[in-house]
Amino acid sequence: MILQLENRLRDALRRHLELHYPDSAGLVIVLETPPRPELGDFASPLCFELARRVRRPPRALAQAIQPQFVLPPGIARVEVAGAGYLNFFMDRAALLGDLGFASALFQPGGAPAGDPIAALTPFVFTPLNARYKGKVIVEHTNINPNKAAHIGHLRNAVLGDTLVRLLRRRGECVEVQNYIDNTGVQVADVAAAFAHRDELGGDLPAPREALEHARQVRRRALAAGSLSAWPQLFPRTPDAPARAAHSFDYLCWDVYARISQYYRQQPAAQPWRAAALHAIEAGQPPLAEEAQIIADAVVAAHLATMARINVAYDMLPRESEILHLDFWARAFALLQRAGAIRHETSGKNAGCWVMERPRARAAPAPDAAPGDEDAEAAKVVVRSDGTVTYFGKDIAYQLWKFGLLGLELPCRRFQPDPAAPAVWMSAPKGAPEAPRFGGASQVFNVIDSRQSDLQEMVIAGLRALGHEEAARHSSHFSYEMVALTPRCAEELGYQLTEEERARPHIEVSGRKGQGVKADDLIDRLIADALAEVRQRHARLDPGAQFALALPIAVGALRYFLLKFTRNTVIAFDFKEALNFEGETGPYVQYAAVRAANILRKAAAEPEPAAALTASCGDADALAAFAADEELWPLIRLAARLDAQLEIAMEAMEPAHMAKYAFALAQSFNNFYHRHAVLGESDPRRRRLLLKLTALVRHQLAAALDLLGIETPRAM
RNA sequence: GGGCGCGUAGCUCAGUUGGACUAGAGCAUCGGCCUUCUAAGCCGAGGGUCGCAGGUUCGAAUCCUGCCGCGCCUGCCA
Numbered sequence A: 001m002i003l004q005l006e007n008r009l010r011d012a013l014r015r016h017l018e019l020h021y022p023d024s025a026g027l028v029i030v031l032e033t034p035p036r037p038e039l040g041d042f043a044s045p046l047c048f049e050l051a052r053r054v055r056r057p058p059r060a061l062a063q064a065i066q067p068q069f070v071l072p073p074g075i076a077r078v079e080v081a082g083a084g085y086l087n088f089f090m091d092r093a094a095l096l097g098d099l100g101f102a103s104a105l106f107q108p109g110g111a112p113a114g115d116p117i118a119a120l121t122p123f124v125f126t127p128l129n130a131r132y133k134g135k136v137i138v139e140h141t142n143i144n145p146n147k148a149a150h151i152g153h154l155r156n157a158v159l160g161d162t163l164v165r166l167l168r169r170r171g172e173c174v175e176v177q178n179y180i181d182n183t184g185v186q187v188a189d190v191a192a193a194f195a196h197r198d199e200l201g202g203d204l205p206a207p208r209e210a211l212e213h214a215r216q217v218r219r220r221a222l223a224a225g226s227l228s229a230w231p232q233l234f235p236r237t238p239d240a241p242a243r244a245a246h247s248f249d250y251l252c253w254d255v256y257a258r259i260s261q262y263y264r265q266q267p268a269a270q271p272w273r274a275a276a277l278h279a280i281e282a283g284q285p286p287l288a289e290e291a292q293i294i295a296d297a298v299v300a301a302h303l304a305t306m307a308r309i310n311v312a313y314d315m316l317p318r319e320s321e322i323l324h325l326d327f328w329a330r331a332f333a334l335l336q337r338a339g340a341i342r343h344e345t346s347g348k349n350a351g352c353w354v355m356e357r358p359r360a361r362a363a364p365a366p367d368a369a370p371g372d373e374d375a376e377a378a379k380v381v382v383r384s385d386g387t388v389t390y391f392g393k394d395i396a397y398q399l400w401k402f403g404l405l406g407l408e409l410p411c412r413r414f415q416p417d418p419a420a421p422a423v424w425m426s427a428p429k430g431a432p433e434a435p436r437f438g439g440a441s442q443v444f445n446v447i448d449s450r451q452s453d454l455q456e457m458v459i460a461g462l463r464a465l466g467h468e469e470a471a472r473h474s475s476h477f478s479y480e481m482v483a484l485t486p487r488c489a490e491e492l493g494y495q496l497t498e499e500e501r502a503r504p505h506i507e508v509s510g511r512k513g514q515g516v517k518a519d520d521l522i523d524r525l526i527a528d529a530l531a532e533v534r535q536r537h538a539r540l541d542p543g544a545q546f547a548l549a550l551p552i553a554v555g556a557l558r559y560f561l562l563k564f565t566r567n568t569v570i571a572f573d574f575k576e577a578l579n580f581e582g583e584t585g586p587y588v589q590y591a592a593v594r595a596a597n598i599l600r601k602a603a604a605e606p607e608p609a610a611a612l613t614a615s616c617g618d619a620d621a622l623a624a625f626a627a628d629e630e631l632w633p634l635i636r637l638a639a640r641l642d643a644q645l646e647i648a649m650e651a652m653e654p655a656h657m658a659k660y661a662f663a664l665a666q667s668f669n670n671f672y673h674r675h676a677v678l679g680e681s682d683p684r685r686r687r688l689l690l691k692l693t694a695l696v697r698h699q700l701a702a703a704l705d706l707l708g709i710e711t712p713r714a715m
Numbered sequence B: 001g002g003g004c005g006c007g008u009a010g011c012u013c014a015g016u017u018g019g020a021c022u023a024g025a026g027c028a029u030c031g032g033c034c035u036u037c038u039a040a041g042c043c044g045a046g047g048g049u050c051g052c053a054g055g056u057u058c059g060a061a062u063c064c065u066g067c068c069g070c071g072c073c074u075g076c077c078a
Helices: A002-020 A046-054 A058-068 A092-099 A151-169 A185-195 A207-222 A248-265 A271-282 A287-308 A319-324 A327-337 A372-377 A390-401 A449-464 A468-472 A486-491 A518-536 A542-562 A585-603 A608-612 A619-626 A632-639 A641-650 A654-674 A683-706
Strands: A042-044 A075-081 A085-090 A135-139 A173-177 A341-343 A353-356 A378-382 A411-414 A423-426 A442-448 A474-479 A482-484 A570-572
Touching (some): A002 A042, A002 A046, A002 A058, A058 A075, A058 A085, A092 A619, A092 A632, A135 A151, A151 A173, A151 A482, A151 A518, A151 A641, A151 A654, A185 A248, A185 A271, A185 A287, A248 A287, A271 A287, A287 A411, A287 A518, A319 A327, A319 A390, A327 A378, A327 A390, A353 A449, A390 A442, A390 A449, A449 A468, A449 A474, A468 A474, A518 A542, A542 A585, A542 A654, A585 A654, A585 A683, A619 A683, A632 A654, A632 A683, A641 A654, A654 A683
Parallel strands (some): A135 A173, A442 A474
Antiparallel strands (some): A042 A085, A075 A085, A353 A378
């Protein structure tokens, strides 16, 4: 709503400048929100920039423009302020009219017996235009399928999922992919650990049985369609919401830490890894089969974890298919033919295929050892033993995402949890009904900033192959890692040195089994939320209490991960992550619930029908309402959702949307304490206050939905 | 050594892409507000040389240069 108005205003300003100031060509017209409401609804500092070009004082320019400017529809007046600002005031009554303030609170037929919120007259907003021509692929999560997900993976998944939601809201056609590295070292290590379980020591919990359990899990997952007969894989009950702590991914967490430690202590065992990798690549039984069992079972666990926090995927491309269906072979041929890679015959990388870095780096350090120059200058694509690196596979994958490989990725259903929707997973032989994946015109890779070097190289690879267009439409959606505060690390039992204790954060190590497991954190959040719900809703049955606690826990978690801007390292701390007060998800949810409560109460009044399904206001009532300076900032902020979405997309920063949701909740809470909506004696004003409450509830719920957060029915 | 990022209130962070008096939130601290549409809330107070030094500009937390401190990357791991 506001976005269209802003665009009209920008166009009008641009036309004015073109007409009167030829020197203004190319000037970007910035619109901002003035610091105080009495200064108007939009401010443009364009006269400051214009002043430089035409060499006249900014204020004089503003005063010259002000009387001549032809106001676009929706803008009531323009004023000159400060040293040369142009401040614009909306036609408030017109905005209220466009927002539907004159229409009835409830649709004809009135509030039903069920949820009255569903019977509210909907607000109609202009749909936003997609920016990209074709399909947009977002790749996120991408967890090694060899152990349970941890807090860092949650940041990735929540950021990626929120990006998807923002894109979809703007009308983009989005395909969500979660890449599964099922043939890498990490899976090989766990497979090797199971194979050598006797040497590893006896206190690992029943690996033999666990592997058998995993085998069952996998069989079920792959046999989608006949699932209902099976017990649920990861049972959840109101009082024990936790996924069983002995689930397979948790076991693998310990197994992986164990074998990593064993490798450090017994270097003689290192060949296990190479043997496992080789067996997986060659498809040799039994290790190759066991590795796939492990990987698929852990993927099933990851999907279950992510489903808990409202994260879902369209498809899971597996590395095994990238390799076995000749994706890599095709990419390698293309790279060779284009001369993008070369075979090293000497130096550090002798025997490898390498790719040159896009820009020649500065001369190596004077103290650098001979050969370091090569390391700086080139990246290995194929090792001297002929195996392809992660980097090489990534190039192949990226080419396929853009449809530049000329190969299709066959898929079949994968559905470990009958309650969750099926997801497509790549397979050697696909199902005929599988949709065609890949072939996007825009790609976002959600990967933490530690991999920016690699991502730059992948994009350079596209360029080297002549795919300039694809390179320009490849985005590394980068973010900083999640680390632990030293205090939190010690709380989890890590021994820290004095030096480490003074650090801002401690990086976690999966190999050492460090880190906060995602499900543990979610369980703690649910337990805390449940305690709060019990205090307030003691008479509800446990199932209903859980139904309230779950979205609150998820809201707290997702908001916590989204409120930091992407390039801020999150130093994780339980105290902050488990907080439900202040700038948190539950704060925003609480405001939305309060608004809904007012509306429910209004619907339940003895004689609502006539009043609540009647028109909310004539022109006079609307004008009087619009002139209320105390209400206007809330109305304006609530109407701004689409403009805020655009700001968030412009900066590719989901945190901006989170901040907006919080600001709106804050503004509404303030309103809530100042105005007793249901106690308003003037019936016309009361109806409009109810309408405003409905608008705010709608926008809060919409903003939360963009963040992947549900609005609970009560709090 | 090089690349990327960060340094803003006691703590954790925003700061609309160079602008408006008085640099904003949350947490923590202190003081008020529940017979009222739920206090997971509201109102108020204290607390800042925006790392340091120069520069550009009518105007700088924001841009440039140089320092200082911190993190990540710089693997024939992924």
